[in-house]
Amino acid sequence: MLTMNSSIIHENTDGRDWRTTNSGTTSFISNILQFPLDKANNSENAEFGDPSGSCKQSESGEPVMDRMHGILSTCLPDELVVNDSGLKKDDKEGNCNESNHQFSIRRRCLVFEKSPGFGLHLNSLPNIPKGQSPLSKSTLSSTNRGEVPDDNKGVVTENSYEMPATFGGNEADHNSPEKKRQKFELVEESVACKRCNCKRSKCLKLYCDCFAAGLYCIEPCSCQDCFNKPIHENVVLETRRQIESRNPLAFAPKVIRTTNGVSDSMGEINKTPASARHKRGCNCKRSSCLKKYCECFQAGVGCSLSCRCEGCKNSFGRKEGGCESESDGDNLEACEKNASEKSSHDTVISNGQEHPDLSVPSPDISRLPFAYSGKLAAFFPHSIKSSPQLCGTQEQGSSDTSSCKPKLESNLDGIPESGTPEIPKHKCFTLVSNPTSPNCKGVFSTPNHDSTSSSTKWRSRKLILRSVPSFPSFSPP
């Protein structure tokens, strides 16, 4: 996801197709992330080890590294902010703020070379601190400013990246540029950072959300003895290799979307808006798949036959049946609660099915499949509903609102329709204007934060889809 987003952004920014510089055969990481490394090799010192470099101080006098650190803290999306012009020109010409900023952002991601499964995923996003929706605002605003949206959150379909779903929501609100802007900002902000709290894993295991997401830990993290930092890059990479040696897909997206909205390949009744499913399935015993302990639930996807859960009541879709058909009080309650609390979950977007406008040259699914997702979804409690992205295509003509409204929509009624969605303060917001925020170093700086026309946004989305790299198919053989 990230990969593609990066590409998108790039194109969106420069008007060029990033892919033109990529073979398209390499993973996102190798393409995007590797680049930073390669380039970084030359500037590595300058960035991490050479404090003597120019542009060390920000306007506020804060050491650039600190500031960079904050920037790095942002999620992949930021990282993906790839701008050739920035790299080629800025680095040379001393546009420190810009180039460093972008570079730093990229560095924020771990460079996971050619991992079979691909590299970063925000699966992570798993945690993106709660609130991040896949492509949420970040998709729009980020793309607008040439940054890559945070994919983690999103779910990638076999042949495309899925946009966040818009759950419910007043059409009028969605159509209101101002409201859309506000919502997007919120989402983007929430996507900005993800904080872990690891104490014993050194942030070098998948227990660590940052590590699992392919991100370096940053200040907002409360981890202890953290090795998941650029200065320990070698350790991080080595650890990752080890993990991947055990499980090549360890860093692959956990949630994938199936193209069939009615029933997925697993055969279960699919109640999930975009037919997304957890790749491996959960193994819940006591949570009934109604709490975030459940990865499926957390990702906002229904359980599938691949799940080994017991007493599944996943409000997004149970192995057998879904909450909609349930009159069960507990289940309904769970649905509502879930929907209102976090359902922002996966913002799953479909690749043209729900949004024909977004249709992208659809590659052979059997060859390009890959789903990218992440817990991110769980962090965008409001993104779904507040984000107009899902229905973005509608803005361009489609009037079929129902098509972009997940069945869970009804469960989202509790979410404020107008105004800025409430997002827990503890959740890290992007500091668009204040990168040095104490709580959230991750900055989603948005130089050109103007809310461009929806057409531009969607154009970006198309680019994203097109840019989706080939990932191993998670689809069942």
Place this chain on the structure above:
DNA sequence: GAGTTTGAAACT
């Protein structure tokens, strides 16, 4: 904020 619960990840 501390303690408990939970299930994924890691280990054996």
Place this chain on the structure above:
DNA sequence: CAGTTTCAAACTC
């Protein structure tokens, strides 16, 4: 592959 342990997030109080 199954059972157990470790871990950190989610949750409860």
